[in-house]
Amino acid sequence: MFSEKEGEAAVRAARQVVDSSTKNETLSLDVLPEKFDKEMGVFVTINRYPSGDLRGCIGYPEPIMPLKDALVRSSTSATRDPRFPPLSENELDSIVIEVTLLTPPEEVDCSPSDIPDHIQCGMDGLIVSYRNHSGLLLPQVPVEQGWDVLEFLDNTCLKAGLPPGTWKEEGCNVKKFQGQIFKEKEPRGEIVKKELC
Numbered sequence: 001m002f003s004e005k006e007g008e009a010a011v012r013a014a015r016q017v018v019d020s021s022t023k024n025e026t027l028s029l030d031v032l033p034e035k036f037d038k039e040m041g042v043f044v045t046i047n048r049y050p051s052g053d054l055r056g057c058i059g060y061p062e063p064i065m066p067l068k069d070a071l072v073r074s075s076t077s078a079t080r081d082p083r084f085p086p087l088s089e090n091e092l093d094s095i096v097i098e099v100t101l102l103t104p105p106e107e108v109d110c111s112p113s114d115i116p117d118h119i120q121c122g123m124d125g126l127i128v129s130y131r132n133h134s135g136l137l138l139p140q141v142p143v144e145q146g147w148d149v150l151e152f153l154d155n156t157c158l159k160a161g162l163p164p165g166t167w168k169e170e171g172c173n174v175k176k177f178q179g180q181i182f183k184e185k186e187p188r189g190e191i192v193k194k195e196l197c
Helices: 004-022 065-076 090-096 112-118 142-145 151-159
Strands: 039-048 056-062 095-101 123-130 132-137 175-182 191-194
Touching: 004 039, 004 065, 004 090, 004 095, 004 175, 004 191, 039 065, 039 112, 039 175, 056 065, 056 095, 065 095, 090 095, 112 151, 123 151, 151 175
Parallel strands: none
Antiparallel strands: 039 056, 039 095, 095 175, 123 132, 123 175, 175 191
């Protein structure tokens, strides 16, 4: 678990990376707490302010590199999310940054019909993998969309480019993970922990 101070450090670091990357400046990152040397997954989300519309979201679900490196890479990539035009310098004062610090994904190991009983909206994020397709939705998504568990599973399948209900298929892999979410209340403003439940 991350303290509010550590969460604030993560968001401030992500903001530094987003600003310097968008301006094509050399990154001068503040010193991060020692915990950021540990391998962890992270997602960085950029939202428009004040509408809250998504502007970019990229991350690493698996703990494959030190958190500080994953944070820098995710923040840089989020400014160039392929779903949107590259972030421009004149947008920097009208976006807010959100960082989701992730637990390692764990397989939901049960019969397909029991999978919904092992998932909690507002707590779990999901990864659905089937054949060559994979899709991920963060824990905050079903809460923001007002989905129940079945809609959450179906929409994770859709994110993977799969038909709804694929999570019930033999050979489909469903993993869940949790996340702590920290975000700017307004551009470059106070940083708060986002509670989902």
